[in-house]
Each structure stands twice: as C-alpha cells, then as structure tokens.
Amino acid sequence: MVVRAANGAVIADRVTVARSFVPRFMGLMGRAKLDPREGLWLIPCNSVHMFFMRSRLDIVYLDRQMRVVRCDPEMPKWTVKLLPVRHAHSALELAPGTLGRHGVRPGDALKIGADTETAPEAAPSLVVPGVTGV
DSSP, rough: OEEETOOOOEESSEEEEOSSSSHHHHHHTTTTTTTTTEEEEESSSSBBBTTTTTSSSSEEEEETTTBEEEEEEEETHHHHHHHHOOOOOOEEEOTTHHHHTTOOOOOOOOSSSSSSSGGGGGGGSSBBTTEEEE
C-alpha cells in the first residue's frame, strides 16, 4: 500500500516490489496498463525507461526517507530519462493520472508497506500483504 503521509490518502493498494536487476530492468514492459490503484516500486532506482511500454505512466522518485524528489506525470511511451534523478533511491511507477488525482508533489512524504511504516532500508525482504516482491 502507498499512502500520502500528509493526508493519509491511499495512492495505490497493490504494489509489487522489484529489488533485483532483471525485475527492475523489465519493470512493466509488456503490460497493457496498470490498474488505477496498482504500482511497481523499483529499489534501487534513480532513472527509468519507457521502451516497449504500451501506455503512459506516472513516475515518482523517492529518497531514502521516502520523500518525493521528482515527479514525472504521464511519462510517454518510448522515452527515457538518461540522467539519474539527484537524490533518488527508488522509483514508484503508477497508473497515469495518479499523481494529479492525489496532488503528489516534490517534498511530499510517502509511506509504503502493509502497515505504511516500512521504508526500503528498514525492510530488506519486504514481504507484506498487498505488496509483492520480485
């Protein structure tokens, strides 16, 4: 589950965690689209590509304290951000329109996990209901 810390709004309730190289590289390639309350959390990650994607995605880059350092709403298919995002430790891929719907902006704090208290460095295996690991 991904929750916006400021107001407790649930941004996504089904999150898959990708921690190793192949799942991070493959990401959501081949998927037709993400459901509006679904996401993929890439750890570690400071840049993403949209090669072979079939739809746009909202991308949120997070630092180690789970603060949003950058938002890329509605990132188009077949694009890439070549330069790493400064201070980003992970990236959260969400359905297009999610960032705007929830007003997520740089500086916001997010909580990710079944209890929404789990940070990436605090939970190396991160196996919780509603959050799957790859």
